[in-house]
Amino acid sequence: MIIDAHVHLFPNEGVARDVQETFRSRYQVGYYTLGTIKNHHAEMERCEMDYAVALSFAPDNQLKNNNFWTVAVTRPAKRRAALYPRIIPYISVSPTQKGRTPLQELEHKYKWGMKGLKLHPIAQHFAPDDARMWPVYQWLVQHDLPLTAHCGINVRPDEDTYLAHPNRWLDVLKRFPGLRLTLAHMGGGFWEDTLRICRLYPQVMLDTAIAICGVHHASIKENWLSDNEALEMIRTVGAGRVMFGSDYPWIDPFRDIQRIRSLSLSEPEKRMILGENAARLHQII
Numbered sequence: 001m002i003i004d005a006h007v008h009l010f011p012n013e014g015v016a017r018d019v020q021e022t023f024r025s026r027y028q029v030g031y032y033t034l035g036t037i038k039n040h041h042a043e044m045e046r047c048e049m050d051y052a053v054a055l056s057f058a059p060d061n062q063l064k065n066n067n068f069w070t071v072a073v074t075r076p077a078k079r080r081a082a083l084y085p086r087i088i089p090y091i092s093v094s095p096t097q098k099g100r101t102p103l104q105e106l107e108h109k110y111k112w113g114m115k116g117l118k119l120h121p122i123a124q125h126f127a128p129d130d131a132r133m134w135p136v137y138q139w140l141v142q143h144d145l146p147l148t149a150h151c152g153i154n155v156r157p158d159e160d161t162y163l164a165h166p167n168r169w170l171d172v173l174k175r176f177p178g179l180r181l182t183l184a185h186m187g188g189g190f191w192e193d194t195l196r197i198c199r200l201y202p203q204v205m206l207d208t209a210i211a212i213c214g215v216h217h218a219s220i221k222e223n224w225l226s227d228n229e230a231l232e233m234i235r236t237v238g239a240g241r242v243m244f245g246s247d248y249p250w251i252d253p254f255r256d257i258q259r260i261r262s263l264s265l266s267e268p269e270k271r272m273i274l275g276e277n278a279a280r281l282h283q284i285i
């Protein structure tokens with residue numbers, strides 16, 4: 001079982017190009033592929049991947065459309081089966097979104113089959129411990145749904161990293177101890193603080209996106225662990241709490257899978273990281 005717990009997908013080439021060009025001009029970071037959902041489908045075949053978690057988020061003015069599209073392509077419609085049933089849809093909300101309130105949006109998309117929430121504190125400009133988010137966390141606990149949050153450096157260390165510091169989750173986890181939180185990028189450079197949170201809150205999971213990466217890339221060096229560092233983190237947290245995630249379309253998932261397979265872990269540990277943990281989190285097995 002292989003599940004990529006961290007991908008970003010776009011509905012068509014136009015949208016993908018817009019996002020990629022904005023990203024490239026802001027960060028001078030190239031991408032592995034455009035990242036349309038069609039591109040990704042071929043990628044899943046190539047990697048023999050069973051499922052992928054689409055972590056959808058967008059600025060406030062595009063949030064509603066983005067959420068709509070994400071669930072629309074993963075659920076069956078009246079006269080047809082789901083277009084992409086192997087994509088696990090996460091939507092996003094923000095405390096400043098217009099139109100529906102975050103709770104109304106969650107309720108609406110829950111009926112449509114969304115399976116979790118993605119937050120990107122830097123890109124969405126709010127801190128995880130913003131009290132306006134308490135009802136959202138409460139709602140997630142009540143519905144037993146997972147939350148993945150971008151954690152740590154977002155390409156450029158000078159860019160509002162304080163919003164995505166893992167310690168911004170301490171107060172949240174104290175108030176909502178049942179929150180099923182995944183810290184993306186294994187903490188994105190704040191390794192010790194992330195380990196401390198994992199020790200305090202046994203339900204917190206990590207995804208490997210960028211942190212254990214099969215692609216050597218100068219611009220992501222700060223977020224990237226050596227084999228020994230990666231092993232040490234996995235051993236400290238336990239292989240049962242780490243999920244393979246690629247950050248497709250910026251990263252080639254195939255090379256990440258190969259890198260994880262090359263680490264000196266046992267076969268059962270590799271199976272857990274590459275898919276079984278994510279399957280359990282999403283109640284697939």
Ligand SMILES: [Zn+2]
Pocket residue numbers: 006008055209247
């Ligand atoms: Zn990402």
